[in-house]
Amino acid sequence: MAHIPAAERRDALVQAALRVVAEGGVGAATTRAIAAEAGMPLASFHYVFDSRDDLMAHLVTFVVGQEEAAILPEPIVGSDLQEVISAGLWRYADLLRADPLREQAMLELTHYALRSADMADLARRQYEHYFSLAASALTSAATHLGLVWDRPVDEVARILVALTDGMTISWLVDRDDAALSDIISFAAESVARFARTPERAHRDEDDVTRTT
Amino acid sequence: MAHIPAAERRDALVQAALRVVAEGGVGAATTRAIAAEAGMPLASFHYVFDSRDDLMAHLVTFVVGQEEAAILPEPIVGSDLQEVISAGLWRYADLLRADPLREQAMLELTHYALRSADMADLARRQYEHYFSLAASALTSAATHLGLVWDRPVDEVARILVALTDGMTISWLVDRDDAALSDIISFAAESVARFARTPERAHRDEDDVTRTT
DNA sequence: TGGCGACTGGGTCATTTGACCCACTTCCTG
DNA sequence: CAGGAAGTGGGTCAAATGACCCAGTCGCCA
Numbered sequence: 001m002a003h004i005p006a007a008e009r010r011d012a013l014v015q016a017a018l019r020v021v022a023e024g025g026v027g028a029a030t031t032r033a034i035a036a037e038a039g040m041p042l043a044s045f046h047y048v049f050d051s052r053d054d055l056m057a058h059l060v061t062f063v064v065g066q067e068e069a070a071i072l073p074e075p076i077v078g079s080d081l082q083e084v085i086s087a088g089l090w091r092y093a094d095l096l097r098a099d100p101l102r103e104q105a106m107l108e109l110t111h112y113a114l115r116s117a118d119m120a121d122l123a124r125r126q127y128e129h130y131f132s133l134a135a136s137a138l139t140s141a142a143t144h145l146g147l148v149w150d151r152p153v154d155e156v157a158r159i160l161v162a163l164t165d166g167m168t169i170s171w172l173v174d175r176d177d178a179a180l181s182d183i184i185s186f187a188a189e190s191v192a193r194f195a196r197t198p199e200r201a202h203r204d205e206d207d208v209t210r211t212t
Numbered sequence: 213m214a215h216i217p218a219a220e221r222r223d224a225l226v227q228a229a230l231r232v233v234a235e236g237g238v239g240a241a242t243t244r245a246i247a248a249e250a251g252m253p254l255a256s257f258h259y260v261f262d263s264r265d266d267l268m269a270h271l272v273t274f275v276v277g278q279e280e281a282a283i284l285p286e287p288i289v290g291s292d293l294q295e296v297i298s299a300g301l302w303r304y305a306d307l308l309r310a311d312p313l314r315e316q317a318m319l320e321l322t323h324y325a326l327r328s329a330d331m332a333d334l335a336r337r338q339y340e341h342y343f344s345l346a347a348s349a350l351t352s353a354a355t356h357l358g359l360v361w362d363r364p365v366d367e368v369a370r371i372l373v374a375l376t377d378g379m380t381i382s383w384l385v386d387r388d389d390a391a392l393s394d395i396i397s398f399a400a401e402s403v404a405r406f407a408r409t410p411e412r413a414h415r416d417e418d419d420v421t422r423t424t
Numbered sequence: 425t426g427g428c429g430a431c432t433g434g435g436t437c438a439t440t441t442g443a444c445c446c447a448c449t450t451c452c453t454g
Numbered sequence: 455c456a457g458g459a460a461g462t463g464g465g466t467c468a469a470a471t472g473a474c475c476c477a478g479t480c481g482c483c484a
Contacts, residue, residue, distance in 0.1 A: 003430080003431060003432075003479080003480050003481065004431080004432095005430090005431085006430080006431075009431090024327065025323070025324070025327045026239065027238065027239055030470080030471060030472080031471075031472060031473085032470085032471070032472090040432090040433090041432070041433040041434075042433085042434095042472095042473095042474095043431095043432065043433055043434080043435090043474080043475085044431080044432070044433080046472090046473065046474065047430095047431070047432080051472075051473075052471095052472065052473090104323065104326065107323060107381075108320075108323050110381070110385070111237070111316065111319060111320050111323065112237070112239075114316065114384060114385065115236070115237045123385055124385055124386050126385075127382070127385045127386060128386075151394075155391070155394050158382065158391050158394065158395070159394065159395055159398050161378070161382065162375065162378030162379050162381070162382045162395055163374065163375065163378055164378070165377065165378040165381045165382070166373070166374030166375055166376070166377040166378030166379075167374050167378075169319075169322070169374070169377045170339070170370065170373065170374045170377070172326060173322065173326065173335055173336055173338075173339045174336055174339060174340075179367070179370050182363075182367050182370065182371065183370070183371055183374055186371050186402070190398070190402035190405075193402075215449080215450050215451065215460080215461055215462075216461080216462095217460090217461085218460080218461070221461090242440080242441060242442080243441075243442060243443085244440085244441075244442090252462090252463090253462070253463045253464075254442095254443095254444095254463085254464095255444080255445085255461095255462065255463055255464080255465095256461080256462070256463080257442095257443095258442085258443065258444065259460095259461070259462080263442075263443075264441095264442065264443090
């Protein structure tokens with residue numbers, strides 16, 4: 001392990017930390033375990049990071065970027081908004097099923113960040129990031145299909161993120177693929193109801209309760 | 213601290229543990245911290261519990277019961293299903309806002325349980341509990357209003373739980389009450405759509421796409 | 425190409441932590 | 455009311471952990 005630039009070690013350590021957290025949870029992410037996972041001596045850790053918390057803060061920042069990279073390149077498929085949303089959620093679901101521990105680690109890191117005053121802001125930014133990601137996806141989907149959103153797109157985005165978190169936890173707990181499918185169907189159908197064609201916008205606003 | 217029956221100490225320690233987890237997260241729940249919170253010597257801890265994990269397992273079981281006690285006595289209010297669901301979710305939301313750290317602790321405990329092979333089953337049971345809780349609430353609400361569920365009530369219950377988890381995380385991160393309100397409205401409206409009056413069941417199934 | 429600063433890695437150190445021991449006290453039962 | 459079981463609490467121990475040191479090595483730039 002001869003003379004690797006500090007910047008590279010930073011990255012290597014952060015990625016090793018993510019693997020360790022995924023494998024054994026935040027509690028298992030000791031400085032030694034992380035350094036060992038990265039295959040470098042403990043001293044390199046403290047040469048590059050001030051402390052364990054310093055590394056954890058960088059880790060949270062890192063995973064946000066990862067999430068973005070994995071979700072964003074989302075080609076719009078399907079001619080129906082419900083289909084488009086469903087496809088997007090399935091893309092995430094596949095990611096979740098391919099590497100459950102990684103997504104679990106993500107959630108745990110959010111909780112971890114919320115605990116310390118410094119990092120709480122980091123968690124907030126993490127979710128603002130998710131919201132804006134969802135918002136831009138929803139906007140482009142609607143635009144693509146010539147639709148407009150009934151409610152502010154930020155509001156819809158937030159709901160979509162909440163649905164995603166909920167289905168993630170649910171699936172992590174019991175790994176029930178059928179239930180996952182149900183939730184995705186529900187989410188796609190329910191969220192799609194918030195979009196209309198501009199011409200007849202707000203016409204049949206609430207047709208279920210219409211009694212005339 | 214003179215001669216208290218072991219059973220009482222068990223309860224006291226479990227409750228102290230919950231306070232410690234709520235305050236500082238699972239990582240802060242050391243045997244010493246818990247014993248100190250309960251105001252008893254460390255030895256009492258090991259007299260009553262085999263190990264820290266033993267206590268944690270009991271803690272998870274305990275919080276499930278707590279959740280049930282807090283949510284179940286839910287009088288049905290409102291003449292509209294959407295209203296009833298909304299009221300139920302607001303009851304939970306008020307609980308969340310009254311003691312955010314407690315709900316955060318709950319989520320963290322779920323993640324913690326999922327990490328160990330023994331406790332993973334405990335987490336599963338915890339969620340099955342939530343599901344059946346939601347299912348019975350949904351069933352009695354529908355019965356009360358003379359409605360029937362379009363989809364299996366277990367499926368709807370699961371979706372409701374996922375929505376609850378999602379909105380919990382979302383609110384814990386940014387404490388945005390307006391957003392919480394939005395999500396509850398969405399959830400109530402969307403979930404209520406799954407119920408119909410038995411007579412005209414399935415009639416206006418998908419009126420949004422109806423073009424005639 | 426020589427030197428200096430960046431980087432390495434084997435160790436150390438004080439704390440914290442889970443586990444547990446054992447002599448002592450208290451309460452209940454027979 | 456005597457005796458033993460149940461309960462108490464001060465103390466100990468080994469292991470793990472975060473932090474860090476420093477002598478030595480490496481590579482880049484003047």
